[in-house]
Amino acid sequence: MSHSSPKAFLFDLNGTMIDDMSYHAEAWYDIINNDLNGGLTYDQVKVQMYGKNEEVLKRIFGNDRFPQEEMDNLSIEKEKRYQAAYKPKLELIKGLKPFLDKALEHGIPMAIGSAAIPFNIDFVLDNLNIRHYFKAIVSADDVTHSKPDPQTYLDCAEKLQMAPEKCIVFEDAPKGVESAQNAGMQSVVLTTMHEEYEFSQYNNTLFFIKDYTDDKLEKLF
Template sequence: MQAFLFDLNGTMVHDMEYHTRAWQRLFNEDLGGSFSWDEVKPQMYGKNREVLVRLFGPDRFSGEEMDRLGMEKERRYQQEFRPQLALLPGLPEFLESAHQRGIRMAIGSAAIPFNIDFVLDNLNIRHYFQAIVSADDVTVSKPHPEVFLRCAELLGVPPAECLVFEDVPKGAEAARNAGMDAVVLTTTHEVAEFDYLPNVRHFAPDFTDAFMRGLVA
């Protein structure tokens, strides 16, 4: 493979629980909802506006209100997650080895730049990535392939030569729709939830196992 494309949340950092908790509290404590954890968790993909529409319908909030609520959720997420902020085990070494081998790398995430910057700059890993595609850079969210095709274009690498790292079925499905294989980090979802995706090459809890090391050997 010529390029590695990384989702961010749940793939590079183990933070999806914090995102889910921040949304659940906002929905229930601020917006008068009564959503259970099991109702909120499956909605943890896509742009913030899309999450709000899926839970509350298209007519509840104006665009300005959704943007304000989304930023409030991100502030709460960052405040709670900051003490735990760290890359998944093995990922620092994986990134350095890929960098030394000349493998091009990009981030393709539904996160807004505010959250991508939070991770990259606090962990000092921005220099590993030749391209970053955020929620602000795409029209259609995963499972549409736009985000990963945009990464490949910016890197100058054919889609078939890109390997995607993801943690949710919709992300691995976006990789399939882009003509890319995927490696799934099992931080967020069970292996069985990916059964319909033939492009998943491997499942791992982090980047320490032999398969991961073999990718950069």
């Protein structure tokens, strides 16, 4: 990509900007098994952890198990447990701060497109003081259909007034990469929670990185 071509960077949050997915998995495992007697293994919980919180509950327990108010309460309770466990470890993935600074210097607009609720997004942005990097934020509350539906990333592109094909998505999850592919966007994949082979069915991956110190990222500027 040439330096002169306009582009935007769209970031998933959990597992992509912060390496926290194991904490989400532990919180879900606790809620699903200890509170709700779901009887799932840790690996089974990991597979179901995508999309909105209420979608996770519906996938595991069925559409009719919980009234909306109970799902809302369970969602907040899960995030409180996650935040309490993760806050002492809260930090950006290695190299991300300099990468964000460089993108800012190059005038590349950035957005966050996450299936997290605002309660969680605010927890990260405000505790790490990184809100100023992002011109747009699309959360679970802002979309009707969550990943792998393209709406999250298409809404990010629209808010940045950028064509989808000019957007590069940073993701860590197969369903997120599928969402980017469905939106007509290329992806850079972080292998924080998933292995490279788990993304083999997608054709929109530019490359894989472990963190933001990888020299391959220079190609994006």
